[in-house]
Amino acid sequence: MCSCGTMGINASDRSHTAMAGSVGTDAGEDFQSLVKITIGDGRKILFWQFRWIGAQSAVYIALAAMEKVNTRFNNNRLASDALQENRWMADISGPLTDDGCRHCVKLWMEIACVRQTRLLGSASSGQYTARDTSDVIS
Numbered sequence: 001m002c003s004c005g006t007m008g009i010n011a012s013d014r015s016h017t018a019m020a021g022s023v024g025t026d027a028g029e030d031f032q033s034l035v036k037i038t039i040g041d042g043r044k045i046l047f048w049q050f051r052w053i054g055a056q057s058a059v060y061i062a063l064a065a066m067e068k069v070n071t072r073f074n075n076n077r078l079a080s081d082a083l084q085e086n087r088w089m090a091d092i093s094g095p096l097t098d099d100g101c102r103h104c105v106k107l108w109m110e111i112a113c114v115r116q117t118r119l120l121g122s123a124s125s126g127q128y129t130a131r132d133t134s135d136v137i138s
Contacts, residue, residue, distance in 0.1 A: 042079030062107040064099035
């Protein structure tokens with residue numbers, strides 16, 4: 001079991017998720033049980049925008065750093081490319097706030113969990129899903 005939740009960053013840290021508190025945990029679990037998102041090799045997944053990290057996007061996880069991510073990378077970086085040698089880190093330019101640094105560390109930890117999911121072979125086909133990742137993260 002991955003311990004990616006240890007950073008203590010949650011929805012209450014982000015002003016844009018104020019309404020998320022009104023949706024019960026059961027609703028999120030119900031949604032996850034009904035939807036299967038196949039990630040595959042990451043060549044069709046936008047790293048920053050798509051919800052491929054336990055059904056969350058990198059934007060959501062590292063919101064405080066997003067003002068430092070060039071729009072070109074934000075809208076075009078494929079997960080397969082961003083994960084090569086952690087190239088996603090180079091998408092962030094300029095100094096970060098303390099929150100930005102914490103969110104980047106959280107993103108790095110969540111990505112490590114995704115990699116662990118693939119290494120553990122949770123999907124025998126060599127592909128994995130957002131649900132596989134979510135199961136490892138929680």
